Amino acid sequence: MTMILDPLQPGSGAIRSQHYLPATGGNVLWGRLPCAADSAVLDIDSGDEVTIDTLSHEGILEDQGRDPRRFFKANGVDAHFVLDDAIAIAASDYPRDRAVDGPHVVTGPIRVRGAKPGDLLKMTLVEALPRVPYGVISNRHSRGALPGEFPQGLESVSVYSEVDLDPDGRQVGTLPIVAGGPPIVRFPLAPFLGIMGVAVSGDTRPHSVPPGSHGGNIDINLLTAGNSLYIPVQVDGALAYVGDPHFAQGDGEVALTAMEASLRVTVRFELVSQPDALQQFGHLIGPLAETSEFLVPTGMSVDLDEAVQHCVRAAIGLLGARYQMDPHLAYAYLSAATDFNISQVVDIVKGVHARIRVSDFAGLDLHAQRAR
Template sequence: MFHELQATPSTVHWGYFDAGLKPALRIKSGDIIRAEAVTHQAGDAPELMMDDAVRLLYSSIPEDDRNPGVHLMTGPIYVEDAQSGDMLEVRYLQMLPRFRYGTNLAAHWGLLYKEMGEKERVTIYKIDPDYNTARALYAYNFPGKYTVPGKITKRGTCTCEPALNGVRVPVRPHLGTAGVAPDAMGRVSTVPPGAHGGNIDNWRIGAGATMYYPVAVPGALFSIGDPHISQGDGEISGTAIEASLNVIFQIVLRKDFHFPSPLLETPDTWIVHGFDDDLDVAMKNAAKDMLHLLVDKHNLSQDDAYSLMSISSDFGVTQVVDGRQGVHCKMQRGIFPPKDTDEEI
């Protein structure tokens, strides 16, 4: 079955996952959803990144109800028969920008905030759909400190300057934040990533990719948000090019396997994720989970898997700006012999 999930005041939640939230949509395994993911930074250029529906979201959700995180989430989606210990297989099929504009904020939580003079700077980008690239349209210094999610800054209140003249960056739409509700009481911030998914900020989670999320509560309660149109590994300024997306995805409930952390499948690679406040520990967590994948799903011995990881896997820093830092580990799928059956993970 196909479902439409628009972002309205009754179908979004700002800054949190919550196992007690009323579902915005109920589905069965195999259903396909077209959902609106709205950026929490549309206020950086409201004349370019807002329409009436987006303005309604910003005006109807009080600033003091946008916590403890910052991301504007659509959902949650209740998946029939999903229970703790299951996995959600989310097949991302399409991600289309809602507008032709996005914003990058060099924020106070960015890696080089002090080195950059402790200022916060907004750069507005415009998409060229003919070439699938984005260029900087203008930039300005944010007045004060960016502390209120969804702060609206009108263009006439700041001095706009040209930026990145002639530079073009590839547009690769993806979701910075998506996941299931953690098994916890009350609100859980969208900012740190974890076993539930959350703010992973891996630009590879786009159309054509499949994510596997460990289910923690009945119904899974899956939500999406923090849409991006481009980002580099590390996300060092604190944000990507933040821009609203319309996303089509299919959710399949899997009861035949379990994995301890969010697992990403692309056409060419398996990617596992490790998280911790300490980047070294995040690296070790990613390594342990890749070892788990190779042993349990590819029937390698631990010794063989460890050797293979050292010569074939690529580790990268996913992000260093979300409090809990992220490392991803990629393994090429094509190095394994073909299976005799159509067996999936």
Template sequence: MCKACDYTIHSAQHHFGWDNSLAPAERVAPGSTILFQCHDSSAGQLGPSSTVADVTALDFGKINPVSGPIYVEGAKPGDALKITIESFAPQARDGAGWGWTANIPGFGLLADQFTEPALTLWRYNPATMAPALWGTQGKVPLKPFAGTIGNALAERGLHSIVPPRRTGGNMDIRDLTAGVTLWLPVEVEGALFSVGDTHAAQGDGEVCGTAIESPMDVVLTLELEKDANLRTPRFSTPGPVTRHLDAKGYEVTTGIAPDLMQAARDAVASMVDLLCATRGMSAVDAYMLVSTCGDLRISEIVDMPNWVVSFYFPRVVFE
């Protein structure tokens, strides 16, 4: 347990979807430090002994649970909730951190090309957070973060947790890791903050739709900035954000098209082809692997009519 924490939000205190009528799991004063026990994005439907059949059987009404909500005393519409991300601790099973990556039919950037379910299971050392082994071929550097972190919306009713929102939510920003400060717009009294969907590692883009989905305990400090009037979330990092990947350089493929989405798809598909050709892996394995550690970047967006999107795959995975 977190000795420095003022509150603990237990794993049973979670919800699916944003709804400003939900009763708070806790009411806290600004400046409180809170331990959140977060489920993986499947809400426990997948585990260390799961099979591909379990991917097919997923109940999508129970995806991306978030722990909370937290009512922050004094928070009003127009304020910003300032979140200091203190730490992540994997919820170990049998002494090991664990996670999963899946190709879920109908989901992901290349869903039309990868129509069958697939599953990769991961184990890693929760004390050292050393890179997680990818079969016998490679290892993926770990960088834990919360994929879903946000406040309730002003609009009444239940809103899906899948798309990101102006108040945060399922943003899947790989750099929202320990040491980062995040500001979220407040649209309802008390903010009604929740967090979940923790990952052990992810590439920018999360291109297959999943990363290393891994349940974790998250410690956050919540403060208020009055009358900030943010339109969308912003955050500040304490230092470099790709140091865990940079050491051996990158292999890079590009997509060039008049549409950014098509360029992104082409860049990822070319990297899948490259890994299949050079590493002898199956296409779906390559697709899942790049989702955990490869980065999509907009390289050029001014030279009309075509834009350039690049996909960076870190060579450290195989070296």
């Protein structure tokens, strides 16, 4: 990748798919996630790809002045690099109540024709393009991993991070080591979507912060380009959505946010029928990620210990369904060979994900295993 010379404003620049969904007008929700009562902003077929603009909430929130031009100008950003859709939503009269709604802007929902409860929706991130050459990392409202210790004397701390190139020409994020100093710490970028999900049943939109069986704000940094998330469909049409774009995030996301920054993503949406889903993954009650290297079951709870337990149970169930592995042997295998990572500890409902190496099961005759 090279440095961004022009921002990806709505409708401008590279648009990979024939379906394009900008983060403008009625295409977004701010602070809430879709429910069954919401109308789709786009209808597609299983297998279709959609190019979607996503907006970071950083720079548009009330405690940052709700004026992204002024906020980013104070950090040395030329007005040319402030996104028009960010300016528009910040200036709008969108009915968001900061006391009861979340901060995230989500784009959607998208109806996938034929989707019904019992199916899985597979969402594959095909491409993730940075829309701007900067991001923000925030710690606010005593909501990080160290409440009461950080922020230090302030209600909100938002740290600006520029995108630069390393000696090999790769894009990196940058930070100073002292306030006001030059940006000399460099870390690799790995763009992904913190929010990928489906609508919940009923007529109440969920808060955008806590993740759940619907997906939502799961913040799993393995979900970079080429990787997929499977989510149990809860309503006809699935009503999928994306948001909370990141340029980079460490497991845990301990300060509250990671390097939040707007992306233009292309996502492929595919249905997995209930019979196929049961055969491949067993009975999923929550999201499951997949990369070329790992199967990634998840566990969530307000209690981190319980989140780990849910994730272990999900992993045992997955190994039983996919490989007919006896539960006590699956438990032993997970202890010997699988890493359990903290996805995030800052979204009220904490997340844990396991990384099960698919190469460990290479060569197994799954049909014979299922017939035994």
